[in-house]
Amino acid sequence: MTHPLLDLAPLTAARFAAVERRVAALLETGNDVVITQGEALLPLEGCIRSGARPGSTALNVVTGPYGQTFGGWLRDCGAEVVDLEVPYDTAVTAAQVAEALAARPEIDFVSLVHAEAATGNTNPVAEIGEAVRAHGALFMLDAVASVAAEPLRTDAWGVDLCVIGAQKAMGGPAGVSAVSVSERAWERFAANPGAPRRSYLSLLDWKQRWIDAGRRALPHAPAQLEMLALEACLDRIEADGLKTVTARHASAAAATRAGAAALGGGLAPYVREARDAAPVATTLRTPAGVDASALVARALAADPGLPLAAGGGALAAEMIRVNHYGPDAAPGTVLSSLTALGAALAETGAPVDLLAARRAATEAWTG
């Protein structure tokens, strides 16, 4: 029985290598790119377990929940961990990072999340990268929620390990991810006796069996469908132009923020400063007495397909997340999300102005 997803021919090594080069171009890097066969947590975990070890000291910048996960992995590996945590409604500043580095000269690893999908903020990586480079530490960036949504300059910013996934702003598949690895990161991994080897988590295995072997034969068959979908989403980004894609995400964020402000009813931006707001998702605080989870549930009851969610963990009662990435970074989805939230708010008795919200969002989009 023929099916479009079955019985596809295996991918050639040349074609796999071509995808690596296209991802490198997307990341603006000359470093090796490793395409990892799993969700982006796989290369993130692989990087930390390869780079951290007893005796090393890591500065772990925590601006959202993933930072907490990274801290756990770093400690698992026996590293000394300095957590630089900032309130989740702001970005970390380069000055804060520089200060933390100055306080602990032995820091040799810095982990940072670029854009935080869960809390809606984004960090100034260009400036932070300068501080990290000046200090000399290895710099790992989780760019899963920023790639294709905002500028990402791996080499210009001095990022040694830049991890991406395709399923957010790239609009691609969820079962493949990638990481670019600098030469000095490879050296650090190779010198670490505890780095994963002969393991699904190992980046060194892949380097040895594919990169160092001249990229002539694939060590084992990659997930064919994921690779085809990754190619297709790279095709689409290249056809549209990366600038157009990131501009669309910036517009979606501006429109959502402006629309929520004009809506009334007490929704307030969670991220204090607009310049710290991430293009992938806009987070909003509910007014006192309005439960965020219940509000989102009401909005989704009316329109189950909307990209709305309540905050995670402690924020479940007070924060709403409006996602607007990939195909959802579109005027229609933003307007529908605002309108559904407004209608749900109105049911609580709050005074809302749906028309004003839509007008403000439309102006912010095109403006």
Added chain:
Amino acid sequence: MTHPLLDLAPLTAARFAAVERRVAALLETGNDVVITQGEALLPLEGCIRSGARPGSTALNVVTGPYGQTFGGWLRDCGAEVVDLEVPYDTAVTAAQVAEALAARPEIDFVSLVHAEAATGNTNPVAEIGEAVRAHGALFMLDAVASVAAEPLRTDAWGVDLCVIGAQKAMGGPAGVSAVSVSERAWERFAANPGAPRRSYLSLLDWKQRWIDAGRRALPHAPAQLEMLALEACLDRIEADGLKTVTARHASAAAATRAGAAALGGGLAPYVREARDAAPVATTLRTPAGVDASALVARALAADPGLPLAAGGGALAAEMIRVNHYGPDAAPGTVLSSLTALGAALAETGAPVDLLAARRAATEAWTG
């Protein structure tokens, strides 16, 4: 270069025949089903050119633009044509059809559109079928816009030629269609020297080369992708249950009609009686002074993906069509359509109540 849409294996005769049987079940017919490789206009034209001839008299029921097209084809074939035209904002009644038949006993062919996507009405085929059967004429039904949106009982209603397409309520592909053909329809075609033979329009060719030959070998390769997509949409309908699918369309129509009424601002239902409103699309009249095309353009400027259109031809200035078939027969799409129309109306200065419209639509959906 592997691609999911290329290099698919050819379809076997057994698999093609199985699709025919599943379409027959969908149409509730024991007649032959011919799967035609093109849009539904192909079998509609094929039926009329096969069934009509000089010396025959056709009752052509005109409740929308396709009826006009059918009249043209009937006249092309040399048939005498009696047009029974009713205002497009109502359904035809069985009494009107019975009267027309009684006035012209020589009528031997009746053409009717079940649901009119362009004008939003639907005709009472069960009752009309009784009248046609009593008269004895061959009965052709265009069910393209009704199949999977409302009940369709080909044999119980005495339909000799029932034409469907997959791209509306079935949510399937646009390049394949089907027609069920009764024994007496085949006899009429065979006796017509002017019926298309050796032609892309010919139904008789297919009967001879496939049905009469025992369905053992396909005369030529069907469009493989269209057949796979047709199978997939039949799978989905069967998994969801046909009743669930038609109920979803009925809810979408009820919600749109109720929401528009509650919106205010002067939008009025185009189809006068709710019982005559088609489940695939709701048509609305704009208030005096508001151009429908301009209103739709404004709504689509805000959200280009909405299934909205202005009326065709003379109705372009005064009628709006809200489509809600296939994946668009969903609460979210209906609410977004109503809201976008309301916001566009508000820009003209009309007083609208978006919240009331959404509430009414939601109640009508679940009610």
Added chain:
Amino acid sequence: MTHPLLDLAPLTAARFAAVERRVAALLETGNDVVITQGEALLPLEGCIRSGARPGSTALNVVTGPYGQTFGGWLRDCGAEVVDLEVPYDTAVTAAQVAEALAARPEIDFVSLVHAEAATGNTNPVAEIGEAVRAHGALFMLDAVASVAAEPLRTDAWGVDLCVIGAQKAMGGPAGVSAVSVSERAWERFAANPGAPRRSYLSLLDWKQRWIDAGRRALPHAPAQLEMLALEACLDRIEADGLKTVTARHASAAAATRAGAAALGGGLAPYVREARDAAPVATTLRTPAGVDASALVARALAADPGLPLAAGGGALAAEMIRVNHYGPDAAPGTVLSSLTALGAALAETGAPVDLLAARRAATEAWTG
């Protein structure tokens, strides 16, 4: 229920027009290209019914079964038809065409098949085109079996109507086809009162509603899947290079012919001269006493996926067709076809040398 073939977004007019331009480039033409929503028989029938009429005289070159079909359509339209039939095991020559034209100066339409998939020959269109142009007749070419398999120079050869399908050497979908139409062909169609209008067969309808309307809005939704698959196969041809694709087909033909010669056992080329052999399919004559249909059935019993067929009609007993187009224009398929035929021949007692056949085929491929 999500499925890769369902719920695709509609195609935009701009994207549809881009496909037209890419097909024009493939055909090396500056004429309008009409993409027809059906198998290639649709535009072939559309061209003849649009171009032929009572009072016109057509030279119908018959080098295979499609020529007979064309003659039938031409006569249906009331044209006077001059059939120039040559034995199916040779090509027609330009001299034969010139002579036929000279004998009937009133000829105003010439129909020709480029490559004959059924009989395995190909005609010298460049030279024939010169004769037709000198005479001034409208020139229709059926290039379904030649496009992407051998050079096709629509404008350089003076072809007014060049019809292609995607499902042979292009390796694309079966439910879409195309025809390029010269200005003078459009004029001829427009002047013909019998040309199909308001019909699935009509090319004039499409011109009026799409081309003349500035290609701004699609008159009705094309078959979305077919268009996506057509784009994908154009992508693949452009990425591989058209020359590489045609060279692959030429190699497949040379290898099959050479392999069959070396096999022994009495298989002989059906097309007498190698220069007349088509790159899409190689036809072979079975030795006396060996039934071609039975031989093919035996070969397919062993390997049901091979692209082998017995000849059609009167040739069923004596001719074998080895298809080698699209993905089957590959060394492995050619070798498997030759080997399976050889093994089936051996069962009849014929002396065959499978190794020699494979060696000769491999040499001819690379040579």
Added chain:
Amino acid sequence: MTHPLLDLAPLTAARFAAVERRVAALLETGNDVVITQGEALLPLEGCIRSGARPGSTALNVVTGPYGQTFGGWLRDCGAEVVDLEVPYDTAVTAAQVAEALAARPEIDFVSLVHAEAATGNTNPVAEIGEAVRAHGALFMLDAVASVAAEPLRTDAWGVDLCVIGAQKAMGGPAGVSAVSVSERAWERFAANPGAPRRSYLSLLDWKQRWIDAGRRALPHAPAQLEMLALEACLDRIEADGLKTVTARHASAAAATRAGAAALGGGLAPYVREARDAAPVATTLRTPAGVDASALVARALAADPGLPLAAGGGALAAEMIRVNHYGPDAAPGTVLSSLTALGAALAETGAPVDLLAARRAATEAWTG
């Protein structure tokens, strides 16, 4: 830009859970099934790292290269490892396993590969399972190369951890895999402080966040395409019937073995006893003086698409692997593989009889 592999709707929890149940049915198990988002090495590594710990003793049955990998992981985890290695050209016997267990009563974990794709043998799991159950150890089975190719009775055989992948005999995607986990295996994992937690390798994370949480909400989005493809291949297996699918693989193995024997030229079965030969792949020894890698290279030069490979590692010079799983478990592929190998052997001067090989293979298939 629309693409069939992009912008698919997310999978619901209910649909994900339904796939789990269908995999459980395929494995004939009532245990929990965990669907893992990566190649099957992921759950294999996850099982061993969850189940093994300092203080435990594992019997690692080594009948091919994966057994060696398992031994490495078991030692990494601090377990005492007893390797029971048998020559790769035979299966292990239940008696050998029973003896090894009797010698070390403290053994609490047994790892075994069902079918060895690399060496072409298969082990008698039913009998071995009895011995392991009698002993009481936890029993892990790598069934990646056996599922859908031969009977697999997880519960009847007492398998605690049964790992499968979809990309071999199931003919499905390569980026998803699964493991069934018995209650006592879960208990063992939970009691192991070194078992992966908060890790891509962790099975316990998934149990906690999905199974124990009532399978109500997916902890994170699974790879959508992989899941759709897994559903499609389960559809196909269920439609064909699992017995038909395994019978097809058994026929392919029998045909390849018989064909190679009849070919002459010195190819000998690598697996000594036919009853130990795996249905996924047939391994053959080249005659003295004939390098297996060079022979395979020659065969692939003629037909690059054939599923042929030389042995890995030390076997590269002397062993050929003919794969015949999924779509390659077909008569045509088997015949083409045998013929291509025979032709390549003939080039070395060996006397081969291609016709005899094909006859013997065809008889063995149908016999």
